[in-house]
Amino acid sequence: MHIIYHLIINFIIGIVLLYFFPNKFTWIAVMIIVLSGVLIDLDHVVYYTINGGDSHLDFVNNNPHFYFFHTIEFIILIIVLSFFSRNVFFIMIGSLSHLLADIMRYIVENNYAWLKYWSVIYYFLIK
Ligand SMILES: [Zn+2]
DSSP, X not given: OOHHHHHXXXXXXXXXXXXXXXXXXXXXXXXXXXXXXXXXXXXXXXXHXXXXXXXXHHHHHTOOOOOGGGSHHHHHHXXXXXXXXXXXXXXXXXXXXXXXXXXXXXXXXXXXXXXGGSOHHHHHHHO
């Protein structure tokens, strides 16, 4: 999904959380939610730095590959760490909303090729 959609979706989620939980969320929290929801896609850049190719084309064509920050193991790690840090909790919200948006787009497009890339363990077992 294009970065601008993640930016908009995460900003809306941050604003809604700020509105309903003003004593739990601040503008800094909204910024962390938005930034984490956008910067999680840096793993695309890492993938193409290692494997070659054009990361911009990947965004346009929506071709799934193995992106570490888009794996269930990374999400489990960030959920566990969120119990110990409020800022990691905000990063978790941003990351989860990013991944849910990605999943919803793939489902709408009837594209299930991403399923084999959603686990580090599964990916390296079938590779
Ligand atoms: Zn993504």
